[in-house]
Amino acid sequence: MDDLSPAAQRNHHDAALRDRAKRVIPGGLWGHLNAANLPAGYPQYFARAEGCRLWDVDGREFVDFMCSWGPVVLGHHNPAVEEAVQRQAAQGDCMNGPGPVLVELAETLVDTVPHADWCLFSKNGTDATTTCVTLARAGTGRRKVLVARGSYHGAVPWCSPSIAGVTAEDRAHLITYDYNDTASVEAAAEQAKGDLAAIIVTAFRHDMARALELPDPAFAQALRAICDREGAALILDDVRAGFRLHLGGSWEILGVRPDLAAYSKAIANGHALSAVTGVERFREAATKVFTTGSFWCAAAPMAAAVATLSELKRIDGPAHMRAMGERLRAGFDALAARHGVAIRQSGPAQMPLMLFEGDEEFRFGNAFCSAALEAGAYFHPRHNMFLSCAHGEADIDRALQAADAGFAAVARLG
Amino acid sequence: MDDLSPAAQRNHHDAALRDRAKRVIPGGLWGHLNAANLPAGYPQYFARAEGCRLWDVDGREFVDFMCSWGPVVLGHHNPAVEEAVQRQAAQGDCMNGPGPVLVELAETLVDTVPHADWCLFSKNGTDATTTCVTLARAGTGRRKVLVARGSYHGAVPWCSPSIAGVTAEDRAHLITYDYNDTASVEAAAEQAKGDLAAIIVTAFRHDMARALELPDPAFAQALRAICDREGAALILDDVRAGFRLHLGGSWEILGVRPDLAAYSKAIANGHALSAVTGVERFREAATKVFTTGSFWCAAAPMAAAVATLSELKRIDGPAHMRAMGERLRAGFDALAARHGVAIRQSGPAQMPLMLFEGDEEFRFGNAFCSAALEAGAYFHPRHNMFLSCAHGEADIDRALQAADAGFAAVARLG
Numbered sequence: 001m002d003d004l005s006p007a008a009q010r011n012h013h014d015a016a017l018r019d020r021a022k023r024v025i026p027g028g029l030w031g032h033l034n035a036a037n038l039p040a041g042y043p044q045y046f047a048r049a050e051g052c053r054l055w056d057v058d059g060r061e062f063v064d065f066m067c068s069w070g071p072v073v074l075g076h077h078n079p080a081v082e083e084a085v086q087r088q089a090a091q092g093d094c095m096n097g098p099g100p101v102l103v104e105l106a107e108t109l110v111d112t113v114p115h116a117d118w119c120l121f122s123k124n125g126t127d128a129t130t131t132c133v134t135l136a137r138a139g140t141g142r143r144k145v146l147v148a149r150g151s152y153h154g155a156v157p158w159c160s161p162s163i164a165g166v167t168a169e170d171r172a173h174l175i176t177y178d179y180n181d182t183a184s185v186e187a188a189a190e191q192a193k194g195d196l197a198a199i200i201v202t203a204f205r206h207d208m209a210r211a212l213e214l215p216d217p218a219f220a221q222a223l224r225a226i227c228d229r230e231g232a233a234l235i236l237d238d239v240r241a242g243f244r245l246h247l248g249g250s251w252e253i254l255g256v257r258p259d260l261a262a263y264s265k266a267i268a269n270g271h272a273l274s275a276v277t278g279v280e281r282f283r284e285a286a287t288k289v290f291t292t293g294s295f296w297c298a299a300a301p302m303a304a305a306v307a308t309l310s311e312l313k314r315i316d317g318p319a320h321m322r323a324m325g326e327r328l329r330a331g332f333d334a335l336a337a338r339h340g341v342a343i344r345q346s347g348p349a350q351m352p353l354m355l356f357e358g359d360e361e362f363r364f365g366n367a368f369c370s371a372a373l374e375a376g377a378y379f380h381p382r383h384n385m386f387l388s389c390a391h392g393e394a395d396i397d398r399a400l401q402a403a404d405a406g407f408a409a410v411a412r413l414g
Numbered sequence: 415m416d417d418l419s420p421a422a423q424r425n426h427h428d429a430a431l432r433d434r435a436k437r438v439i440p441g442g443l444w445g446h447l448n449a450a451n452l453p454a455g456y457p458q459y460f461a462r463a464e465g466c467r468l469w470d471v472d473g474r475e476f477v478d479f480m481c482s483w484g485p486v487v488l489g490h491h492n493p494a495v496e497e498a499v500q501r502q503a504a505q506g507d508c509m510n511g512p513g514p515v516l517v518e519l520a521e522t523l524v525d526t527v528p529h530a531d532w533c534l535f536s537k538n539g540t541d542a543t544t545t546c547v548t549l550a551r552a553g554t555g556r557r558k559v560l561v562a563r564g565s566y567h568g569a570v571p572w573c574s575p576s577i578a579g580v581t582a583e584d585r586a587h588l589i590t591y592d593y594n595d596t597a598s599v600e601a602a603a604e605q606a607k608g609d610l611a612a613i614i615v616t617a618f619r620h621d622m623a624r625a626l627e628l629p630d631p632a633f634a635q636a637l638r639a640i641c642d643r644e645g646a647a648l649i650l651d652d653v654r655a656g657f658r659l660h661l662g663g664s665w666e667i668l669g670v671r672p673d674l675a676a677y678s679k680a681i682a683n684g685h686a687l688s689a690v691t692g693v694e695r696f697r698e699a700a701t702k703v704f705t706t707g708s709f710w711c712a713a714a715p716m717a718a719a720v721a722t723l724s725e726l727k728r729i730d731g732p733a734h735m736r737a738m739g740e741r742l743r744a745g746f747d748a749l750a751a752r753h754g755v756a757i758r759q760s761g762p763a764q765m766p767l768m769l770f771e772g773d774e775e776f777r778f779g780n781a782f783c784s785a786a787l788e789a790g791a792y793f794h795p796r797h798n799m800f801l802s803c804a805h806g807e808a809d810i811d812r813a814l815q816a817a818d819a820g821f822a823a824v825a826r827l828g
Contacts, residue, residue, distance in 0.1 A: 017517050023532075024520040026697045030534045031706025033511045045514055049506035057514060068508045071708050076506065092463035092490065094482045094684030096792065097447045100459055100471060103431050106438040118437075120444045123537040123686055124707040130570055138579030155706045156544055156570070162704035165552030169583035239708075265708050270508030272537055272686045272709035283440045290576035292445025292569045293538040294485050294653075294679050295686035378510065 013057040014043045031155065032069060039366035039381060041373050049076035051390035054378060062378035063399040065328075067386040070240055070265035073321075074311055075390020081269045081307045088303035099299035105306050109275060112309060114248050115257035116277035120286060122296050125239035126154030128262035128274040129200070131291045133158070135260060135278065136198035136233035139285030144192035146199040148179040150207040153200060153237050161208075173197075179205040180213055182222040189226050198233040198260075199223050203241035203250035204348065209362075209382040211355060212347030220256040233259040233282065239274070240265055244350045244386070246318055247309070249277075271304035312389070318350060321387040324396055325349030328387070331400035339407040353384045356410065364410045371409035377402030427471040428457045445569065446483060453780035453795060455787050463490035465804035468792060476792035477813040479742075481800040484654055484679035487735075488725055489804020495683045495721045502717035513713035519720050523689060526723060528662050529671035530691035534700060536710050539653035540568030542676035542688040543614070545705045547572070549674060549692065550612035550647035553699030558606035560613040562593040564621040567614060567651050587611075593619040594627055596636040603640050612647040612674075613637050617655035617664035618762065623776075623796040625769060626761030634670040647673040647696065653688070654679055657723070658764045658800070660732055663691075685718035726803070732764060735801040738810055739763030742801070745814035753821040767798045770824065778824045785823035791816035 021028050021044075028036060028044070035044040043056035052075055054064045067073065074081060088101060102121070110116045122128055133145055153159040157170035175191050177184040179201070189196055201223060205213035227234040236258035241250045243266040251258065260282060264274030272295070278286060311317070326349045336343040341364070342357035356364035365381030372379050377399040379385060435442050435458075442450060442458070449458040457470035466489055468478040481487065488495060502515060516535070524530045536542055547559055567573040571584035589605050591598040593615070603610055615637060619627035641648040650672035655664045657680040665672065674696060678688030686709070692700060725731070740763045750757040755778070756771035770778035779795030786793050791813040793799060 017514055020517045021520065024517070024524045025534060026532050026692075026700035029512070029516075029711075030700070031704065031710060033706070033711050035511060044511050045516075046506055046509040046511050047513065049509050054506075054509060064510065066510045068510055068711075069708065071508050076509075082503075089496075092460055092468075094485050095460040095463050095468060095490075096478065096480045096482055097449060097458050097460050098443070099461065100431055102443075102459075103434045103438070106435065110438045118440050120439060123709070124541065126707060127538065134571055134579035136579070137581065143581050155704050157548055158571075160704045162702060164699065164702035164704070165548035165550075167551065167557050167587055169586040172583040172586075173581055270709070270712070272712065272715075278440075285578065286440035286444070288576060288578035290445065290569050290574045290578070292447070293540060294483065295537070295684070296445060297443075297447050298684070298686065301686075 010060070011041070011043065011058055014045050017045045017057065039370045041370045051075040051077070052388055052395050062373065062376055063395050063402070064378045065385040065387070065399065066378060066380055067388045068270060070386050071270040072388055073244060073266035073317065074269045074308060075388045076270070078269055078311065080311050081304050084303040084307035085271065085300045089300045093300040094295060094298045098297040099302070101299050101302045101306060102297065105302045108306055108309055109277060112247050113261070113277050114252065115261065115279055117280045118283050118286065119275050119277045120291070121302070122274045122276070122291065123272050123293055125262065125264035125274050126156055127291070127293065128239060128264055128276050129153045129159065129237050130156065131276050131289065132235045132260040132262050133198060133200065134289050134291070135276070135282050135285045136235060138289050139282045140197045140232060142195045142197040142232070143173040144195045145174055145197055146177050146185060146188045146192065147174050148201060148205070149176040151179065151202050151205070152207070180216045180219045182219050185223060185226060189230060196230045196232040198235050199227055200235040200237055202237045203245065206240060206347065206351070206384050211344055212353050212384055214348065215251070215254065217254050220251055220254045224256045227259065235259070236261040238263050241348070241351060243267060243309070243312055244318060244321060245348050247312055267308065268301050268304035269308040271301035273301040273305050315389060317389045320389050321350040321391070324391045325352050325387045327393060327396045328352065328399065331396065332403060335400065335404055335407045339411040341407055341410050347384050350387050351384045364413060367409045367413050368406035372402040372406035375402035375405040424474070425457065425472055428459050431459045431471065453784045455784045465489040465491070466802055466809050476787065476790055477809050477816070478792045479799040479801070479813065480792060480794055481802045482684060484800050485684040486802055487658060487680035487731065488683045488722060489802045490684070492683055492725065494725050495718050498717040498721035499685065499714050503714045507714040508709060508712045512711040513716070515713050515716045515720060516711065519716045522720055522723055523691060526661050527675070527691050528666065529675065529693055531694045532697050532700065533689050533691045534705070535716070536688045536690070536705065537686050537707055539676065539678035539688050540570055541705070541707065542653060542678055542690050543567045543573065543651055544570065545690050545703065546649045546674040546676050547612060547614065548703050548705070549690070549696050549699045550649060552703050553696045554611045554646060556609045556611040556646070557587040558609045559588055559611055560591050560599060560602045560606065561588050562615060562619070563590045565593065565616050565619070566621070594630045594633045596633050599637060599640060603644060610644045610646040612649050613641055614649040614651055616651045617659065620654060620761065620765070620798050625758055626767050626798055628762065629665070629668060631668050634665060634668045638670045641673065649673070650675040652677050655762070655765060657681060657726055658732060658735060659762050661723070661726060681722065682715050682718035683722040685715035687715040687719050729803060731803045734803050735764040738805045739766050739801045741807060741810045742766065742813065745810065746817060749814065749818055749821045753825040755821055755824050761798050764801050765798045778827060781823045781827055782820035786816040786820035789816035789819040
């Protein structure tokens with residue numbers, strides 16, 4: 001730690017932790033929260049969180065627009081959720097079977113998600129997507145699964161964005177199509193003819209580092225029709241978007257219902273839980289596939305989920321997050337215009353992305369984010385961001401002040 | 415609910431929950447905690463847990479010998495663990511990166527586990543075993559993995575005990591051997607020649623519904639030698655046994671150290687966490703394999719793990735659990751002799767199994783367990799059980815009174 005520049009001094013607790021971590025954790029951190037992938041100045045370690053605010057270990061405060069990359073949907077330390085968790089934990093959490101809260105949660109989910117005749121619970125989004133694929137195969141007796149090129153469905157060999165340690169066989173029965181391109185799905189279905197178990201699709205196209213794309217309603221309807229025609233399962237991977245866009249599932253607004261859906265992220269406001277919902281046809285398959293984990297019946301995260309879903313309904317969380325996302329988006333547009341910078345905003349307002357035009361190397365995006373971070377807002381240059389119900393107008397306006405500094409930095413780069 | 419027999423009345427809250435669950439959860443419950451697999455009278459739903467005691471939703475109290483099938487190693491509501499969790503949760507849990515507690519935990523684990531040069535964390539035991547296999551492939555550039563016939567390594571297609579929804583390709587590069595049979599490993603390694611990525615092995619042979627087998631030291635040494643000779647990774651699946659038998663890893667007592675190890679279950683006393691530890695050679699591979707999950711950086715379960723490992727060291731948890739397991743085992747032997755019933759006890763004392771001789775259909779085991787349950791002890795007829803540090807002599811003696819009723823029931827079946 002010989003770098004005594006002002007920036008380094010501001011981050012010295014973070015830097016010291018990174019130095020220690022480097023010795024005992026490969027690359028300093030695994031996975032998507034590795035700050036090495038973020039612009040200069042981003043902290044790796046956090047000391048505190050409350051509502052839509054985060055504090056790093058050096059005491060810097062940020063208005064947070066990542067929400068732990070999705071899980072935090074009501075805001076950190078939501079009182080209704082934390083009270084429910086503590087009440088359940090005081091009774092029992094990880095026991096020899098579930099608590100009654102499992103039944104309450106399952107009934108709530110089946111009541112909330114129109115396509116759901118049943119559900120089951122796990123811990124990771126990847127658990128849920130993997131279970132959906134396995135259930136589809138078990139239920140249809142077929143093997144082929146159509147996957148959109150570039151879509152993220154989890155971090156195990158069948159779907160990982162990295163091919164390190166992956167064998168060809170791990171993906172032997174996947175056939176790719178292009179999101180929002182019905183002809184490519186038809187071609188893939190033709191290739192799978194007679195052996196098509198499922199089409200899996202994300203709620204919208206949220207591939208890293210490119211503009212987000214909402215699903216074309218005709219595309220969504222075509223997927224449903226192809227699955228119906230071929231007897232395959234339509235799997236909606238709603239892990240990232242679920243309960244932020246619509247409480248009944250993100251494709252309710254399109255009027256297209258899946259056979260199986262995977263949820264996680266926002267389901268329990270940051271407590272570890274994921275879920276699979278399914279239609280009657282796949283119920284029997286779900287009794288045959290063996291899917292389980294040591295902590296999957298833990299009662300406290302289920303209590304968190306019941307409270308989270310109840311709060312989201314009570315306050316119409318998706319509408320609030322949409323309004324706040326639209327306020328942020330309008331603010332970005334106004335600031336960009338004022339600074340003479342060309343931006344492109346995409347995605348649902350609750351999960352927005354702002355890219356700079358012609359910014360293939362993310363030089364502008366990184367400069368924007370670094371300057372905005374310095375001024376108190378935690379944005380992301382390449383990945384969709386996340387609003388929460390704890391974001392109020394004053395928080396958005398505070399963040400837009402920080403964004404002003406970001407746009408100024410971009411304008412200076414010119 | 416028309417069954418008004420005394421047994422049904424005693425379980426009527428449980429029965430009502432099961433009825434409701436049947437509608438919204440396939441088969442009533444997924445996975446290993448499904449009480450449908452247990453003898454008559456076992457509850458599915460639990461209301462409360464404290465130390466080594468569990469209460470079902472009908473108010474029945476049990477001395478617990480399953481400990482949630484392993485996670486609960488210090489006892490439910492261990493004050494040191496719960497205080498650490500609450501302290502961390504009050505600050506922040508699921509944030510945009512880990513808390514400093516990640517570094518503390520990683521350093522603790524690397525200090526505690528002699529083979530570990532580094533570690534990373536996830537949620538499920540299956541996450542950890544899958545990551546080990548993927549890392550071994552990434553690090554060696556090879557594909558074949560030797561797996562013991564019948565060993566349990568998780569619940570996803572490559573390793574699930576069910577084949578529903580599994581394709582041949584999911585297991586294309588697995589070659590089986592027999593536990594404790596070095597010749598079978600040599601033959602499997604020969605079959606994999608030039609393409610051997612790893613041998614994966616459980617800490618002891620704990621296949622369901624048969625006597626447990628401790629690893630023959632010569633077998634363990636042979637696995638190490640074969641991996642060294644072939645340049646493959648020795649993966650110890652210590653998910654079930656880790657931190658109950660030895661804090662440094664379950665094969666420390668054999669003097670055999672793995673290249674990669676998977677931990678979960680007991681690591682955080684019931685809070686959702688798993689870990690991979692590895693040697694230097696696989697550090698770079700661990701930066702290339704993409705393994706992540708929405709809740710993997712959550713700070714509260716890491717605080718639980720730091721506190722759990724610290725408590726286990728402070729009180730020498732493995733020694734205490736061994737002593738209590740031996741007391742239970744001696745009591746079983748004495749009672750069996752008194753009732754003129756032939757039993758076979760196996761496994762490490764901390765994770766014991768008692769089977770009845772000639773009881774292929776588990777008629778005796780089920781009768782024993784049902785009667786003991788009725789008398790206040792929660793045993794398992796076919797799966798290894800788990801002691802915790804919360805079991806004291808009085809608890810074991812109380813459970814042996816219940817076991818007396820169990821042996822009497824078996825003697826009556828005669």
